[in-house]
Amino acid sequence: xxxxxxxxxxxxxxxxxxxxxxxxxxxxxxxxxxxxxxxxxxxxxxxxxxxxxxxxxxxxxxxxxxxxxxxxxxxxxxxxxxxxxxxxxxxxxxxxxxxxxxxxxxxxxxxxxxxxxxxxxxxxxxxxxxxxxxxxxxxxxxxxxxxxxxxxxxxxxxxxxxxxxxxxxxxxxxxxxxxxxxxxxxxxxxxxxxxxxxxxxxxxxxxxxxxxxxxxxxxxxx
Numbered sequence: 001x002x003x004x005x006x007x008x009x010x011x012x013x014x015x016x017x018x019x020x021x022x023x024x025x026x027x028x029x030x031x032x033x034x035x036x037x038x039x040x041x042x043x044x045x046x047x048x049x050x051x052x053x054x055x056x057x058x059x060x061x062x063x064x065x066x067x068x069x070x071x072x073x074x075x076x077x078x079x080x081x082x083x084x085x086x087x088x089x090x091x092x093x094x095x096x097x098x099x100x101x102x103x104x105x106x107x108x109x110x111x112x113x114x115x116x117x118x119x120x121x122x123x124x125x126x127x128x129x130x131x132x133x134x135x136x137x138x139x140x141x142x143x144x145x146x147x148x149x150x151x152x153x154x155x156x157x158x159x160x161x162x163x164x165x166x167x168x169x170x171x172x173x174x175x176x177x178x179x180x181x182x183x184x185x186x187x188x189x190x191x192x193x194x195x196x197x198x199x200x201x202x203x204x205x206x207x208x209x210x211x212x213x214x215x216x217x218x219x220x221x222x
Contacts, residue, residue: 001199002039002104006032006083007191011106014081022079029066036083036104037063042200044087047100047207053089061091081105086113087207096122098183098217100207109194111206112150112186115217117159122221127165127178129220134174140212149209150185153177183217185210 009032013022022029041059048055064084070076082105086092100113118126130137140146141153161179164170168178187206193199 001197002194003032003035004195006035006104007106007194010081010083010104013079014106017077017079017081019078033063033066033083036085039200040085040087040102043100043102043203043207046200046204047087050208051211054087057087057089057091059085061093062087064092082108097221098214100210100214101186102203104194106191109189109191110186111189111203112184113207113210114153114182114184114213116182116184118182118221123181126183126217126220127168129216130174130177131168131172133216137174137177137216140216143212145209146185146213149187149206152185153180154182154184154186156182183213185213 005028009025009028012025016022016025037059040062044054044057044059044062048057062085064080064086066080066083068075068078068080070078082103084104085102086095086099087101088094088097088099090097095116096118098113098115100111102111103109115122115126159180159182161181164172164175164178168175172178189199189202193202
C-alpha cells in the first residue's frame with residue numbers, strides 16, 4: 001500500500017505547480033518519493049519470481065523524474081503531477097521494448113503495460129510476428145487470465161490505423177490488430193485502493209496477467 005500523505009502531496013502539487021511551492025514542500029516530496037520507490041521495489045521483488053528478466057532491476061532505475069521537459073510544450077508547468085515507473089530488464093530507459101507500467105496520480109491512477117507507440121522498425125517486427133503467429137497472439141489476449149483483468153487491449157482510436165498497413169491483405173485474420181500502433185492494456189486504480197493493503201497483490205495480478213503479452217512482444221523484437 002501507499003501512504004495517504006503521498007497521494008496528498010501529488011494532489012497539492014497539482015494545485016501549486018510552481019518552483020517556489022515545490023521547494024517549500026521538498027520536505028514532503030522526499031518522503032512521498034521514497035514511499036513510491038519502496039512500493040515499486042516490492043513489486044519488482046515479487047514480480048521477478050515469475051519474470052526473471054527483472055531480477056537485477058532496481059526501482060530507482062525505473063522511476064521517472066518529476067520534472068517536466070517543457071522545451072517543446074505550451075504548458076510550462078515545471079512538474080509532473082504523478083509518479084510513474086516503467087519496469088523492464090533495463091529499467092525505464094529502453095522505451096522500444098514491452099514492460100510493466102504503474103501510474104500514480106490522484107483521480108487517474110492505473111497499472112498495466114505493453115509497448116506504447118514503438119518506432120516504425122519495431123512496429124513492423126511486431127506486426128510481422130502477429131501475422132505469422134496469430135493463433136498464439138489471439139490465445140494470449142483471449143485467455144481467461146488476460147480477460148479477467150483487462151477485458152481487451154486498449155483501443156484508443158488515435159492508436160489504430162483506419163486502413164491496413166501496406167503488405168497485408170484485407171482478408172488477413174489478424175487484420176484488426178495489424179492496424180494497431182500501440183499494444184497496451186491497463187487497469188484503473190480507484191483512490192481508495194491506493195492506500196489499501198490489497199494494492200500490492202492487485203498490481204502483481206495485473207502485471208502477471210500482462211506477462212505473456214510482454215513476452216510475445218519482446219520475442220518479436222529480438
